[in-house]
Amino acid sequence: MSSKNRSRWYLSIVGLGAFVVGTILTLIFDLNIYTMLGFLTAAIILVIANVVYVFYTKTKSTEKKNKAFVDQ
16 A cells, blocks of 8 residues: 555544554453553553644645745
8 A cells, every 4th residue: 555545543543443443352362451451551652643743734734825825
């Protein structure tokens, strides 16, 4: 899949998917609760990083559009 076809929220979807898979594997193999909390922490960090990235790129593209509009 090329990078142009991916959603802006791709990293968040991957993070949440990894949490779901990690939780299921933790429940199947009867690992401790700390493993599940580690998966949750990693997923939350990925989602927060993606939110910052998406809003940063949105602001950056808006500034470019405004600058192009002013230059005309």
